[in-house]
Amino acid sequence: MPLANNTTDERGIAMTTSTGTKTGTDIPQAIVKQRNLSWWISGLIVAAVAAFIAQSLYVNPNIAWPVVGEFILSPRILNGLWTTLELAVLSQAIAIVLGLVISLMRLSSNPVAGAVSRGYIWLFRGTPLLVQILLWGNFALFYDQITLGIPFTGVTFASWPTNEVITTFVAAVLGLALHEAAYMAEIIRSGIMSVGYGQTEAAQALGLTRGQMMSRVVVPQALRIIVPPTGNQFIQMLKMTSLVAVIAGGDLLTVAQNISAVNLQTIELLIVATVWYLLVTSIASAGQALLERRLGRSIRRQKDRGNKTARGRAS
Amino acid sequence: MVAMDSVQKWFGKLHVLQDIDLQITPGEVVVVIGPSGSGKSTLCRTINRLETIDEGVIAVDGQELPKEGKSLAGLRADVGMVFQQFNLFAHKTVLENVTLGPIKVRKHSKADADRKAHEQLRRVGVDDQANKYPAQLSGGQQQRVAIARALAMEPKVMLFDEPTSALDPEMIKEVLDSMVDLAKQGMTMVVVTHEMGFARTAAHRVSFMADGRLVEENTPNEFFTNPQSDRAKDFLGKILEH
Ligand SMILES: Nc1ncnc2c1ncn2[C@@H]1O[C@H](COP(=O)(O)OP(=O)(O)OP(=O)(O)O)[C@@H](O)[C@H]1O
Ligand SMILES: [Mg+2]
Numbered sequence: 001m002p003l004a005n006n007t008t009d010e011r012g013i014a015m016t017t018s019t020g021t022k023t024g025t026d027i028p029q030a031i032v033k034q035r036n037l038s039w040w041i042s043g044l045i046v047a048a049v050a051a052f053i054a055q056s057l058y059v060n061p062n063i064a065w066p067v068v069g070e071f072i073l074s075p076r077i078l079n080g081l082w083t084t085l086e087l088a089v090l091s092q093a094i095a096i097v098l099g100l101v102i103s104l105m106r107l108s109s110n111p112v113a114g115a116v117s118r119g120y121i122w123l124f125r126g127t128p129l130l131v132q133i134l135l136w137g138n139f140a141l142f143y144d145q146i147t148l149g150i151p152f153t154g155v156t157f158a159s160w161p162t163n164e165v166i167t168t169f170v171a172a173v174l175g176l177a178l179h180e181a182a183y184m185a186e187i188i189r190s191g192i193m194s195v196g197y198g199q200t201e202a203a204q205a206l207g208l209t210r211g212q213m214m215s216r217v218v219v220p221q222a223l224r225i226i227v228p229p230t231g232n233q234f235i236q237m238l239k240m241t242s243l244v245a246v247i248a249g250g251d252l253l254t255v256a257q258n259i260s261a262v263n264l265q266t267i268e269l270l271i272v273a274t275v276w277y278l279l280v281t282s283i284a285s286a287g288q289a290l291l292e293r294r295l296g297r298s299i300r301r302q303k304d305r306g307n308k309t310a311r312g313r314a315s
Numbered sequence: 316m317v318a319m320d321s322v323q324k325w326f327g328k329l330h331v332l333q334d335i336d337l338q339i340t341p342g343e344v345v346v347v348i349g350p351s352g353s354g355k356s357t358l359c360r361t362i363n364r365l366e367t368i369d370e371g372v373i374a375v376d377g378q379e380l381p382k383e384g385k386s387l388a389g390l391r392a393d394v395g396m397v398f399q400q401f402n403l404f405a406h407k408t409v410l411e412n413v414t415l416g417p418i419k420v421r422k423h424s425k426a427d428a429d430r431k432a433h434e435q436l437r438r439v440g441v442d443d444q445a446n447k448y449p450a451q452l453s454g455g456q457q458q459r460v461a462i463a464r465a466l467a468m469e470p471k472v473m474l475f476d477e478p479t480s481a482l483d484p485e486m487i488k489e490v491l492d493s494m495v496d497l498a499k500q501g502m503t504m505v506v507v508t509h510e511m512g513f514a515r516t517a518a519h520r521v522s523f524m525a526d527g528r529l530v531e532e533n534t535p536n537e538f539f540t541n542p543q544s545d546r547a548k549d550f551l552g553k554i555l556e557h
Contacts, residue, residue: 198402202461205363206416206468207392209385216415221406 067268071259072275080255081276083169087241087251091176092234098177099184106189117185124182130243133175137247139166172244172251180237187229191222224295231288235281242277252276316341316472316503317362322371324357331357332368333527339472344504346514346535349524350550355507358524359476362505363394376471392420395465395473399481401457403449403464409436410445413464421468428467435463439493455486459493466497473497475506509554511539523547 057063071077106117124132140162149156166174195218203213242253252273260269317339324332331354339345347355360366361373364380364387373380375394381387404412413432417423423431436442439459441452449457458478465473475494479487491513498504498517508514514521514535521538523531525546531538542548 196402198398198400199404201365202396202398202402202404204365205391205394205396206464207388207390207420208416209388212419216419217404221404224406 062267063271064265064268067263067265068271068275071256071269071272076255076259077252077272077276080250080252081280083250083255084238084241084252084276085280087169087172087176087244087249088234088238091173091180091241092237094173094177095180095184095233095237096188096230098181099186099188102181102185103189103192106185107192121182121185124179125186129175129179129240130246132179133172133243133247136166136171136175137168139171168244168247168249171247172241172249175244176237176240180233183233184230187233188222188226191224191226192218194225195221227295228288228292231284231291235284235288238281238284239277242273316343316376317505318372318374319362320372320374322361322368322373324361324366324368324370331527332361335371335529337522337529339503339505341471341503342501343520344498344502344506344518346518346521347505347507347524348509348514348521348550349530353524354527355524356476359396359474359505359507362472362474363391363396365396388420392416392468393471395468395470397458397461397465397473397475397478399477401449401454401461401481403457403461405449408446408448409441409452409460412449412460413467416464416468432463432467435466436460438466438496439463440489453486454482455489458482458486458490462490462493462497472503472505475504475508477507477509479508479510511535511554515539523550525550 058065102117102120105113106121108114144162145159146162146165147156147159149158199217199221200213203217208216241249241251244251245253245257248254256269256273260266317337319335319337322332322335323330335358337345337358347358349355357366361368362375364373375390378390381390403409404415407415410429410432413435414425414428417428417431418425421428433442433445436445439462441456441459441463444452444456444460449460452460458481462478478494479490482490487510491510494504494506494513495517506513506518518535521533521535522529523538523542523544523546531542531544531547533543538547539551542551
């Protein structure tokens, strides 16, 4: 190794053995040691503060921890948790598909499709999710019947009362999915645009059809850009489902609030909900990390090669 | 094999292809040369319709270029193209790059496609790289893989748009050698290049292009030693100075 006089001790502190000649290495050495001392001090302070907060919560007489234990695995809470998961997964899935369609419309050369796509994003990204959920929850107030027919002709095939079609669950999914689709459309669009023009030209020159070009060349490369922010969106979606509590969506927060409305243990049930949200988002984060590692395989190979050649040249 | 007849193309106000007539017989190797911006790339790209034309007719193997869809894809499969920037599929291995077209477009079995891909990779001398990703190869190797990828489609014509101008000097030779071999084996080729060595050894004809027109056509020897038009004299004077 050409840099043999740079060693690292077991605590990870870089050490430079003195070789007699004064070089610039003295200065970084000093900086590393100083940062290390402050690293210990700041770490201690943070740990002390965290311990204090945890302790004050634990001994706080206003929090009845046994109540938390009583409800955390209760069937009602687990039911609400299940609804939350259903809402998040279903809404995210719909949002991905719809977002793909909207992004493809935006990227198409058709000006009408482009305008519709831009309008959609403008509308659904520009209004608060809470308001959108309330609007879907109260849809019956402005359309009391939902009718299947041919527009502008008066021909109708079937008609249903709005409240039967748009149940609370459907309203919650509509609110979450349509809002999310606007964000997914932009994420997918940036992923597709990140694939160089040369890649699509090469695919066309081989005689691949448009569909083959998308599925074999563009999408696999775009996914590396699309997956990380989509994982973030899903984690956020898990939390945003709690907003449907305003239309009594039957989710984890709705149930927790329903219970505390009766037993008045507000904080305890909020803690129950918090613990579950934390657990679920932690699992989702782990899953995202796993997925990213799989998708990054060919990139990592390239990086390995880059390091090797860099080292090869240095020696 | 390729017939261009009174082809016109505009980019907005820029008349980038003016009255192009070009006939290429089977097995012929045509080098297109000319100053930057004269429309060489555009000419090359119209032959497999990566660029559309506004007027005129282009036919490949007696068949006029289809406008869209399946038949266009079919025609493109018969016309191989090699780009200046290689454009290998970054997420696929060398072997997968070469087999994608044969499997998806030609509907060959994977085993067949693999076998033929190795054949083509051997032909251009990069078979030992078959399982690497493009980013792990040198530019010269990447370009030879790109040539193998195009050849694996068993095209009737090969188009090369400045295949060596993104390469370091020592890699240019290995790519040109592959192209000379290909020419010797009777492939019909249209090559945009400033490599006069290649033009002299492999080309049957040099077409000189300036300001969107094919100004002069001749055998390589005649063209380089005795150019007729002032534009060509001027151009050759400039590139020979260095
Ligand atoms: N997509 C495009 N839109 C508008 N103008 C274009 C486009 N592509 C090329 N042009 C213009 O058309 C002219 C011819 O371009 P072309 O790339 O065919 O030249 P070239 O002869 O290949 O040049 P070079 O030797 O630099 O590659 C140039 O003036 C260029 O700016
Ligand atoms: Mg060019």
